[in-house]
Amino acid sequence: AQKITQTQPGMFVQEKEAVTLDCTYDTSDQSYGLFWYKQPSSGEMIFLIYQGSYDEQNATEGRYSLNFQKARKSANLVISASQLGDSAMYFCAMRERNTGGFKTIFGAGTRLFVKA
Amino acid sequence: ETGVTQTPRHLVMGMTNKKSLKCEQHLGHNAMYWYKQSAKKPLELMFVYNFKEQTENNSVPSRFSPECPNSSHLFLHLHTLQPEDSALYLCASSHGAGVNSPLHFGNGTRLTVT
Numbered sequence: 721a722q723k724i725t726q727t728q729p730g731m732f733v734q735e736k737e738a739v740t741l742d743c744t745y746d747t748s749d750q751s752y753g754l755f756w757y758k759q760p761s762s763g764e765m766i767f768l769i770y771q772g773s774y775d776e777q778n779a780t781e782g783r784y785s786l787n788f789q790k791a792r793k794s795a796n797l798v799i800s801a802s803q804l805g806d807s808a809m810y811f812c813a814m815r816e817r818n819t820g821g822f823k824t825i826f827g828a829g830t831r832l833f834v835k836a
Numbered sequence: 837e838t839g840v841t842q843t844p845r846h847l848v849m850g851m852t853n854k855k856s857l858k859c860e861q862h863l864g865h866n867a868m869y870w871y872k873q874s875a876k877k878p879l880e881l882m883f884v885y886n887f888k889e890q891t892e893n894n895s896v897p898s899r900f901s902p903e904c905p906n907s908s909h910l911f912l913h914l915h916t917l918q919p920e921d922s923a924l925y926l927c928a929s930s931h932g933a934g935v936n937s938p939l940h941f942g943n944g945t946r947l948t949v950t
Contacts, residue, residue: 820891
């Protein structure tokens with residue numbers, strides 16, 4: 721069963737505007753971590769922001785914020801004041817405990833296009 | 837040298853070849869991972885190693901054989917691959933414990949099986 725769902729294959733945003741990328745997840749664990757990663761066309765995966773399941777406040781990192789709604793199991797990424805360099809694939813991920821350690825699983829990703 | 841380094845960056849191999857992908861991390865992490873990224877599919881977790889011990893094999897075919905000689909090095913040995921194995925193979929590392937540990941990725945190896 722899909723555990724991380726990103727329903728937007730592609731999104732367009734005008735430069736300098738804000739954009740929200742959706743992510744829902746499914747887990748029966750009480751303790752888990754939620755992450756967003758950016759993958760530019762060059763291929764490297766870049767960690768953007770983290771939210772813990774017990775964190776009551778939404779995480780923020782510069783222009784990135786994570787809108788965490790635990791009851792709805794959603795962890796949407798908000799990018800404020802979009803820049804041309806934000807054009808990339810964005811992946812939502814969840815880290816949880818498994819046998820012997822921890823593992824991180826990813827959603828299918830959303831491709832963001834920033835228009836000048 | 838810092839971060840996670842993968843070699844080679846590109847690899848073309850025939851179905852009867854044997855090759856290996858290498859990953860090295862200089863971050864002091866104790867967990868390492870192989871992921872496969874195919875077009876139009878989510879990143880697929882293949883293997884997880886914690887303190888050199890394999891803790892996850894995500895139903896990966898035996899033609900992929902991982903090796904983790906120490907906490908800093910991870911290999912993926914390839915033999916008799918199929919064209920559908922063509923993909924970007926990403927190595928990552930993290931602190932082993934805790935749900936709050938982000939993954940640090942290498943730049944990947946773009947594999948083409950002919």
